Amino acid sequence: MAFGMALFHASVPCATPLRIGFLAVEPSLDEMGRHNRAAWQAATKLGQATLLLRQKDGAFADPAGHTLGANDFDVLWYHQGDAIEQNAMYHGPSLAEIRRFAAGGRGVLLSGGALALVTPLGLEGVIRPQRHELDKWRDPAGMIPVEKNHPAFHGLPNDKDIVWLSQGGCPAVADFYWGGPVEGMILAKTPSGPENPLVEYTLGKGRVIVFGWRWPDYGDLENPHRENLTLLTSNLLNYLANAQTWRPFVIRSEYPPVASPEEPGVSQQRWRALRMAIEDLMADFPERFPNGNVYLQRLRALNEQHNRLSLASDPAAYDFIEEQFEALKNEALLANPLLDFDRLLMIRRRADRLGLPMNFNSNPDIEPTGYDNTLVTLSPVRPSGELETVFRPEGDRFIGDVDLHYDADRLLLSIPDPNGRWTVAELHLDSGQLTPLPLIDEPDVHNFDACYLPDERIVFTSTAPFIGVPCVGGTSEVANLYLRERDGRIRRLTNDQDHNWCPTVLNNGRILYQRWEYADIAHAFMRLLFHANPDGSQQMEYYGSNSFWPTAMFYARPVPDHPTKVIAVVGGHHDLPRQGQLVLFDPARGRHEADGVVQRIPGFGKKIEPVILDGLAGGSWPLFLHPFPLSEKYFLVSCQPTKTSLWGVYLVDVFDNFVLLHEEPGRAMLEPLPLRKTHRQPVLPDLVQPDQKEAMAQLVDVYRDPGLRGVPRGTVKSLRLFSYEYTFHGFGGEPDRVGFDGPWDVRRILGTVPVEPDGSAFFRVPAYTPVAVQPLDSEGKALALMRSWFTAMPGEILSCVGCHESQNTTPPTQPRQIAMLREPSPIKPWYGPPRGFSFVREVQPVLDAYCIRCHKGQITFDLTARPAQQVPSAFQMRFTPSYMELRRFLNTPTLESDAHLLSPRDFHADTSKLIQILRDDHYGVRLSAEAWDRLITWIDLNAPAHGTWQEVVGHIPAKAALVAPGAERRRELHRRYTGIDEDPEAVYPAAVLSVDAPPCAEPSLIPIVFASESKARPIEQRRQQRSSSPEIMSVTLADGVTMELVRIPSGAFVMGSDEGYPNERPAHPVAIDNDFWM
Secondary structure, three states: OOOOOOOOOOOOOOOOOOOEEEEEEOHHHHOOHHHHHHHHHHHHOEEEEEEEOOOOOOOOOOOOOOOOHHHHHHHEEEHHHHOOOOOOOHOHHHHHHHHHHOOOOOOOEEEEHHHHHHHOOOOOOOOOOOEOOOOOOOEEEEEOOOOOOOOHHHHOOEOOOEEEOOOOOOOOOEOOOOOOOOOOEEEOOOOOOOOOOOOEEEEEEEEEEOOOOOOOHHHHHHHHHHHHHHHHHOOOHHHHHHHHHHOOOOOOOOOOOOOOOOOOOHHHHHOOOOHHHHHHHHHHHHOOOOHHHHHHHHHHHHHEEEHHOOOOOOOOHHHHHHHHHHHHHHHHHHHOOOOOOOOOEEEEOOOOOOOOOOOOOOOOHHEEEHHHHHHEEEEEEOOOEEEEEEOOOOHHOOOOOEOOOOOOOOEEEEOOOOOOOEEEEEEEEEOOEHHHHHHHOOOOEEEEEEEOOOOOOOOHHHHHHHEOHHHHOOOOOOOEEEEOOOOOOEEEEOOOOOOOOEEEEEEOOEEEEEEOOOOOOOOOEEEEEEEOOOOOOEEEEEEEOOOOOOOEEEEEEEOOOOOOOOOEEOOOOOOOOOEEEEEEOOOOOOOOOOOOEEEEOOOOOOOOOOOOEEOOOOOOOOEEEEEOOOOOOEEEEEEEOOOOOOEEEEEOOOOOOOOEEEEEEEEEEEEEEEEOOOOOOOOOOOOOOOOOOEEEEOOOOOOOOOHOOOOOOOOOOOEEEEEEEEOOOOOOOOOOOOOOOOOOEEEEEEEEEEOOOOOOOEEEEEEEOOOEEEEOOOOOEEEOOOOEOOOOOOOOEEEEOOOOOOOOOOOOOOOOOHHOOOOOOOEOOOOOOOOOOOOOHHHHHHHHHHOOOOOOOOOOOOOOOOOOOOOOOOOOOOEEHHHHHHOOOOOOOOOEEOOOOOOOOOOHHHHHHHHHHHHHOOOOOOOOOHHHHHHHHHHOOOOOOOHHHHHOHHHHHHHHHHHHHHHHHHHHHHHHOOOOOOOOOOOOOOOOOOOOOOOOOOOOOOOOOOOOOHHHHHHHHHHOOOOOOOOEEEEEEEEEEEEEEEEOOOOEEOOOOOOHHHOOOEEEEEEEEOOOEE
């Protein structure tokens, strides 16, 4: 079977040869790499190809030095196959030549790593392609055509819709693995991934096709699919060379009204959706939706008329059915009794300036002015309704984050003041008076994104914590939640590493918000929905813990009259700002990845797969913003249905109907809110005791639930408590690392608390402090790692059942736990007061006491105390040489560990080579209990090097100058709004360990013998006897994924060594009775 239609046959030679201009960044053919030369050789066989070498001035000339014009070629082709770096093609005159050729109405093919040119060419804005290099990769690479009738695929054979193209891949690889494309038409996908490597773009009057991933490997002469690759390349070049064959540029959308070429008229999906919505409204509102049967009768008659048409029918007949269908849909669905309000509030803003922060930023990261935005009402709430301006800000300032009061007479909104400082203001709708709220009135603090509470208090976000987002070098000022009391007093609620976004009130009176975090975990994916009491107590996950999907959940709102359901916009990280897919969640079904998904809209009857994708929204249509649920089935939402659509306000439902309420050319209609009174949620009593400095934590049974699954009872003896000191503004993250490969933040050691024999614990914790817990065995080694934190309010009693228990489980009835029968345990200090963990002050003293008699540079590596040095890397890391020497013997989770729950003991200290060496009698070294504890704690804390931020960036004057002011402001504002006074940069004396270490022993130069030749002979003899049996076996694990196993023959061998470590002695024979595969 083959793809394609008779419209175009690229493999048939034209009357005149195809004139291909093959671009090369190298100055000569001899200097081109093997893969680039192979692509050039392919070009010479596919047409009349001319090698165009880049000149010093950025222009192109043939090998004879002749400069050729655009009219000399039908198509340009640039292949980047040998190295992935951004070479001279990515900027300057060479890039301009490529852009000029395409914009003038010609075609360009970019293959291999050259796919990444979509960014400098301006073909993609937000989405960035992934670029990487392969080394001797051998794995079949197939292609699944999306636009199956595209001339690119004509004549290509397919195997169950897969076209096989290569079995490896050239070294330079680029694709859309991180997400996207957004601006291009996807021609083909990979069988099992999100790479989307074959994409067509428009550029001016011309077209550009990018052809990436592991497909275009022209240098693999053993490729069994080489003929397919050659035919596809020929098709692409001929297609690009002939503008008359260019297909309409259409980016596909799942928006139902978009007709598909395969199904003219009204799709079956749309007939089904409208019928189901009418039937649903009849069932839910038998009295208030009286014309349901009439609508159904009209729908059936129209459907019968539609079914009598055929592909040969006059297109006007289909157009008539389409018009009648849309009219009936609007009439029926706008009769929804849930639309029982006269006016709909909206933000009307310039379509080319949406004012949406990136998904790792907040309001202070966008421009304060230039939006031409107004607050308007639509009345009646119909497409025929009229707009009325309610408020227009002075100075063209941004207005947004609208929250309507319960009495519908006033609202809160975010607006920058004339100096660009973000504030929350209250707008009185009757008078139009705008009153800034007195919040944290400081010149270096922004306040925004607020919501009313049912008791008239206000929750808002503020940059007063003086925290910088680590992964952007502290340039984005982190906003946490604060509470404004009715009398104007303000108190901090959260103490989180990264932004808190979109606070709103759940139906039970608790606050729902999105919290971003990444304590040594995949930073692009960890945006969780959190909920807490309005006083900040009982902060806990609402959805998404230990999940890669959803990457982000912006603008979440509770479904009216439902105890748990919420609607949210699911988006990505390096992705379209705040935009994404509309997804309905019910945490009662589950809280992990897609377990709690009720439905994506549109997506009736389709299961959501929890993909791991940074750019989750890019290339996904329709796009949504600012949902407002009318019920668990019907929603108002801002929507851009297709790439070419306007941002309008729609009524959508779970059946996949879309009804446009209002759109305007050149404008985006955002933040729809019914202008009507709403009922108040329950007022929850405060649990906080502001005069206290501590809280208490209850743990029922540390062995329950998956965090310590399989760990025998009695193993856990205590809990280690530590905290985080987040980066300040202006630095941090990967360039300014606390440790070589983690952690993200300074680790602040607090101490330990006991665990009772029944697994229970009851202990005190400091209030307003991010606290992480590690269960320790009898040797003080962490059995599990908590890559997150909890924050308790003063006087609060926190309670958890087990280790990572689900909120959807109920604890079993059992006798009262031992720990609860006593007073809460105070934290046992860890060799001093709480402080930032510094390798120099906490671990180097161990090396000084036990190691440097031998390890001082003469024979083996040097562990003496020396000043920090620059570490060779692309970053500005500086660590002491002894830290770097010892660090390579550790097994730690790194900066970006798996988002899923780790298994117990995954990174137990015993998995580190350092501990194994010392445990195995390392030349008679006997560590004290404190020395062991210091090494183990260092490993368990992810091997930090620096204990203050001054130590991290002190060698960079511009950044060092930010530390003291940042620490002072953080301390001052934290004290003011919590009552807690702590110095985040406090430094305490280094530890002092005095010990009589053994004299330095000469290392053994005798090689460790694992098996002598004579003892190994039985296995070799057996191997020779079985020479006719296969020694290697390939096992298929999944489509296109195989694993090779090697036969291990039966026989005898010697295990251990008499010359090795004590635990390797004595050497002794071991027999293997049967062959096995490894």
